[in-house]
Amino acid sequence: MTTSDAHPTAQTSREVQLAARPVGTPKPSDFSMADVTLPPLEEGQVRVQNLYLTVDPYMRGRMNDVKSYTPPFALGETMTGGAVGRVLESRADGVQVGDVILHDRGWRTHANVNARQARVLTERPGVPLSAYLGVLGMPGLTAYAGLLRVAEFKAGDTVFVSGAAGAVGSAVGQIARLKGASRVIGSAGSADKVRHLTENLGFDAAFNYKDGPVAAQLKAAAPDGIDVYFDNVGGEHLEAAISSLKVGGHAAVCGMISQYNSTEANPAPRNLALMIGKQLTLRGFLVSPHYDLFDTFAEEVGGWIASGELKFDETVVDGIDATPEAFIGLLAGQNTGKMIVRL
Amino acid sequence: MTTSDAHPTAQTSREVQLAARPVGTPKPSDFSMADVTLPPLEEGQVRVQNLYLTVDPYMRGRMNDVKSYTPPFALGETMTGGAVGRVLESRADGVQVGDVILHDRGWRTHANVNARQARVLTERPGVPLSAYLGVLGMPGLTAYAGLLRVAEFKAGDTVFVSGAAGAVGSAVGQIARLKGASRVIGSAGSADKVRHLTENLGFDAAFNYKDGPVAAQLKAAAPDGIDVYFDNVGGEHLEAAISSLKVGGHAAVCGMISQYNSTEANPAPRNLALMIGKQLTLRGFLVSPHYDLFDTFAEEVGGWIASGELKFDETVVDGIDATPEAFIGLLAGQNTGKMIVRL
Incomplete structure (x- = not known):
């Protein structure tokens, strides 16, 4: 079992929580860090060590406590969002230790993920895994x-x-x-x-x-x-x-x-x-509602990436503790291309 | 040949012209009346005596001198708009004297109309001809x-x-x-x-x-x-x-x-x-772009009118000289249902 350098066991996850609902532009103090002990895996779950996290503009809307198409983020709880992680342990059929999956337990270093809510990714030559949070995601x-x-x-x-x-x-x-x-x-x-x-x-x-x-x-x-x-x-x-x-x-x-x-x-x-x-x-x-297009999309756009006809950029911020500033920077337009947090 | 009571010959038409481009709400002084002598009919034309004229909200937009989907009304010229008229004289195949036609030479008592730009109407029992300017038009x-x-x-x-x-x-x-x-x-x-x-x-x-x-x-x-x-x-x-x-x-x-x-x-x-x-x-x-639906529409809605299932109202103003005030009243919401000018 692989362990994170920053954390001695995979049972502990360092996570970003919503401390206060932002008024206008979010501030660093609207977020807080927490070290959380993960419960044992349940049947159908996998444990992942996250490699890349995404921050996206839509998350700002979910920080407000208003009725919307998805419920607001809860105060005092860990944020969620897209992430690419490597599987450390599996109690799910069809997902192996070492697989790379796309899932929605972002804003944290480790997570227990329901395998049915994850997508096992193909590692394509010349395409970094972070692309699945951006141009291929x-x-x-x-x-x-x-x-x-x-x-x-x-x-x-x-x-x-x-x-x-x-x-x-x-x-x-x-x-x-x-x-x-x-x-x-x-x-x-x-x-x-x-x-x-x-x-x-x-x-x-x-x-x-x-x-x-x-x-x-x-x-x-x-x-x-x-x-x-x-x-x-x-x-x-x-x-x-x-x-x-x-x-x-x-x-x-x-x-x-x-x-x-x-x-x-x-x-x-x-x-x-x-x-x-x-x-x-x-x-x-x-x-x-458009995920029915995913396979057509991934094949066509993946091909353009492989051929070099379609380019993409990433602005990479390192470390879980930098996730709030990555998000705030995104809203301020400090990124070129996809804003990625690398763990 | 039938002649209008108000006008001794069909060669003369009393018409409403745009005297000034309205600023905000149109005023009576933005319009002027003119008595115009109609030229002889050309081949393919019919002369009509208008029975009913329509005034519609869209006309307000065409009074402004801005680029739009249709050119603006010209200053010093007769307004146009929907009208139902009876044919007094015909030089067009397929249109007989006495026919009732729907055409776009409104805001005037008489007109020479290109028959290809007119629709010969069916007179339906229990449906007034003015309905073709409203619920059936x-x-x-x-x-x-x-x-x-x-x-x-x-x-x-x-x-x-x-x-x-x-x-x-x-x-x-x-x-x-x-x-x-x-x-x-x-x-x-x-x-x-x-x-x-x-x-x-x-x-x-x-x-x-x-x-x-x-x-x-x-x-x-x-x-x-x-x-x-x-x-x-x-x-x-x-x-x-x-x-x-x-x-x-x-x-x-x-x-x-x-x-x-x-x-x-x-x-x-x-x-x-x-x-x-x-x-x-x-x-x-x-x-x-939706006139391809006209026949389906006229059959379905005509049937509901005949059966009494669909009701319509008209607010009727009498006489060509009252057309500007009918239009101004329409914009002020003084109508219930279709605003009609009866000649």
Whole structure:
């Protein structure tokens, strides 16, 4: 049985708990660390040592105590989220010691996991295991399903994606390009990210939304308008996209990161009435109902990664104790590509 | 050849022209009357004496000089819009003197009409010809296509429609009921209209949006939420509907009458981010691409009218010179059901 260097036995897990519900932007003091003794494995469970954890924008919403599509995180309890871990011990058929699994007991070093709620991963040459938390995992599938199914993308479309340097956005833009978009435009929050989009990821145009009004920059980048908007940001970005969308255009509304920390109601978009005349469809979506696409997605996107046609970035933070700051940094836009915690 | 009482020959038409682009709410002085001599008929044209004219909320948008799905009305020229007229003279195959046609040369007493842009109407027992401007015409088809196709209504749904006493709204609610809705809720702007919805049109619940916040009144009327929202109003109504819509719900966005006269950008809905978690679809639409449904619609709705299962109201204003005030009154909510000008 392998043991973690930091912890003498696998029975102990160091975990991040929610200490207080954040008001606006989360602070380090909204989290606390706890060392927890794990109970013995039950039948059907495996014990894992986590290798990689993910922090994602959607987690901010679950920190509020409001009715939503999933229950809020509980105060004084360990957070949850995606994780890749190696199996140390198994009482589940079909899962062997040494297997690598994808599961939802993140924000901790070790966990007892119900094998039926885990996915045994294929270790692919040239593809790091952390990719299953990003471009080959939930964010990648979010991009794939959101673009192709929710936004009804078709070859020849002009596509605009906001938050384009993020885990989802960078996959959206590249999938659009590889699927035959006539033009792919992205927005991001720094000059470095913008340069990365056009120089490394094959975006046709990109702009820094901090450089000026989004509407004006989008108009310059897409003078003939856009067919599809993939929204990770909301607010001013959505308003600009509504103005730019052509008749019959579609928006897949995936996130509104500009609003998650708001303590007041958000006023934009103020031009929503344009959706009538332009016959626009705006669809909010979650990835969960689209896991029927997973195998098709993993084969297609896995192939593009292997061939080097699709690139992905990770911003890696080391150590369980750094997980809160990784999350806070994510909300502040300090990542390029997927924000990963490596244990 | 029949002649109008008011006008000695059919060669003269009395017409309403756009004198100034309205700022905010239109005023009578934004319109002017003109007596126009019609040119001789060209091949393929018919001359009609209009019997009924329609005024509709969408016309307000076309009075602004902005790029839209249809060009703006021109200053100093005669307005256009739906009309039912009797043919006085014909140079078109298939259209006889005495036929009644539906066409788009409204806002005037007489017109030369290209027969290919007109529809010869069936005179049905018990159905007044003005119905072709309302429940059996564009507003009725808007309700039918918007509810069944755009909002993807299915039997068992709980449906909320705003502007429910209007031409479109009253048809939406009744079609929903006749198609098997589990509950139909409407909002309107007066106690009389609200009573009319529940007592005469078969709505399960209705409220006066002037009596209090829309969200609270909608919650009282639909404590378990709604599946479909048919939006004629926008603003606070749309915001309340987004809060009330269940997971996977649909909104057909047909009009935002609360905003047409706005001179400032509109702040609502402020809760659009809810569309992500609830996976809502908001679709703006126009009726024009849905005319493929016309025959199915006219047969089904015509049957319900004949049987008395579907009721419709008209607010009738008499005389061409009263057309501007009919339109201004429509925007102020002075109508119950379709606003009609009878000549």
